[in-house]
Amino acid sequence: MTIKAKIRLYVDAPLGQGQSLSLSRDQAHYLTGVMRQKAGAMVALFNGRDGEWQAELVEAGKRKAVLSCVEQSKPQKIPPDLWLYFAPIKKTRTDFIVEKAAELGAARICPVQTDFTNAERIRQDRLQAHAVEAAEQCGETYVPPVEALQKLNAVLGNWPEDRKLLFCDETLVEDATKGLQGEVGEKWAILIGPEGGFSDAEITRLRAMKATRSISLGPRVLRADTAAVAALTLWQNALGDWR
Amino acid sequence: MTIKAKIRLYVDAPLGQGQSLSLSRDQAHYLTGVMRQKAGAMVALFNGRDGEWQAELVEAGKRKAVLSCVEQSKPQKIPPDLWLYFAPIKKTRTDFIVEKAAELGAARICPVQTDFTNAERIRQDRLQAHAVEAAEQCGETYVPPVEALQKLNAVLGNWPEDRKLLFCDETLVEDATKGLQGEVGEKWAILIGPEGGFSDAEITRLRAMKATRSISLGPRVLRADTAAVAALTLWQNALGDWR
Structure with a gap:
């Protein structure tokens, strides 16, 4: 035994x-x-x-x-190929986003600096430790790497052609989850903005990108950490390994 | 202007x-x-x-x-008729569940004592204050009442005939979200257990109830606070006011 x-x-x-x-x-x-x-x-x-x-x-x-x-x-498990881009916010809420991303099976965690992000640096080692702790607690065999802070404009400028970008657009009202369509096994990333959302320039750029798929997270204004968990949940349920 | x-x-x-x-x-x-x-x-x-x-x-x-x-x-908005029953856990994670339930549009927040719940009392006023603060922050016009702590067995014993009970069953593998079917406008409640889950007796009782609808929240073991946010998200998206 x-x-x-x-x-x-x-x-x-x-x-x-x-x-x-x-x-x-x-x-x-x-x-x-x-x-x-x-x-x-x-x-x-x-x-x-x-x-x-x-x-x-x-x-x-x-x-x-x-x-x-x-x-x-x-056995070693590898989560679906889903990355989470998010704008760092207050310390405990940033820690929380990293913990939840690891728990919900994001393959990679990528902090980004947006026009409305105050954070100019992150404690990458501390965030990585949170991802490790979440994996230890939740019985996971995989730990998503936490990347260094990058500028959103640079990320979008080098966006890989084969990765879809899930953009949680607060202004979208109809066909709220139509953007969440695709084949199982595709490469995706979720992008969550800071409290206060994205700048007009960022929104225009995101909407114009070929990779972008827009969804709505309902009629309420969600905090950034809530939006991250909600988007990860909807993605895993529709296209990930929850079904 | x-x-x-x-x-x-x-x-x-x-x-x-x-x-x-x-x-x-x-x-x-x-x-x-x-x-x-x-x-x-x-x-x-x-x-x-x-x-x-x-x-x-x-x-x-x-x-x-x-x-x-x-x-x-x-105008005054009333959220869909969804209650959240959850087992209080550590202080910050309990606060978090209340905040997220208010943000995600739960109509009522009901702490319950389960067989594996350590908490014997809650600070109802403090939890209510968290729900108020979440509504203030998120532009909501509705504040869900936080009820007094009740025993799960008593709650299930008096379960109203016309309210469906969404049970997040970790052992369910097939047809993971089949339980999330129904008509818009129905009365529902979500039940989230403590870390460590429900006792065998509780699971047997829940499965036998006519009101119970089971869903799975994926192949990973989620913390109770994550499970609460994920279940609220899936419900709002499938049956609530997100569509």
Whole structure:
């Protein structure tokens, strides 16, 4: 009988049958100090590439913890090819968007600076840590990379021909979700603006792009974090792996 | 030309042509102290019943502020008849669920105690204040009432015959959104469990109820707050006022 580990950790090392690895000092402290695990305890590990593995704690020191992979408990899953572009807003709401994007199966998380974005920099490492934590919590084997902050104009200027762009247009009233049509397996990205929306110039440019598909998120003005979750939900339900 | 007020306040008083009202001490302090508004300034007011009104600040004291309604700027809107039942979780995530439910147009917010809910009490007034703030921010004219904490078993025991119950069942794999069928204008409720889900007894009871419609929220394990936003989105999109 397999004992399923309750503690789940993201690691950077390769995972595979019989593979041993040392945890980072922080993770060793968490596992043996905070969670008080002793040698012999089972821990679930994933690295975003090799699926999830049940691993045995073979050395449990305060600063050093060594684990040995016993068996694979989940195959590696790759989410549909959906990217989320969003304009960073207040700290907790930005953290929240990253957490929810990881939970809802975005393949890549891309902060963008728009005309109405105040943020000039982001803490990419901190946001990446939020994506890792969301994956640890939710039993995911994949962790979406959080990209560096880019300017929206540059992103749109280099938009790849084969990727559709889902634009949540607050002014759209009819055929609200008509834009969410396509074949399963296509490349998509969702674009969520900051509180206050996009500038007129941005809207004009977005509407003129061949890649753009517009949808409405209903008659209410949604906060940016709500809009991100709602758009990810509608996309996964219509074109992603929810059906 | 009407000057549209940027500040938007929820008040309890009746609103109508020529109607005057005094703000509470806290709101007066916010308006004149924090936001430094002077007599003559315009403020948008709503009370959940009479739509939104543009009102002029006619007396601007530190502890007293008197406003006079000038004209209605939005008619009163009533959202579709959708209730959200959810199990309170950690403080910030519970606050978040209430905020998002108000934003996404739930008509009523009902915290429930399930077998796996740790919370034995909630701060109903604080949660209600979050719903008010969400409505203020998002330009809504309606504020969903936040009910007192009830036991799920009691709620299910008295379930009204004419209200469908949307149950987000993690074990459902096929026909994931088949449960989301119905006529526009019907009465519905969404039920979201705590982290850790429902007990076996609760699941058995829910599945046996005539009112229950089951849906799946995809192959990932979602946190309770994410599940609430996703379910509200799918319902509004399929049966609510998003289409």
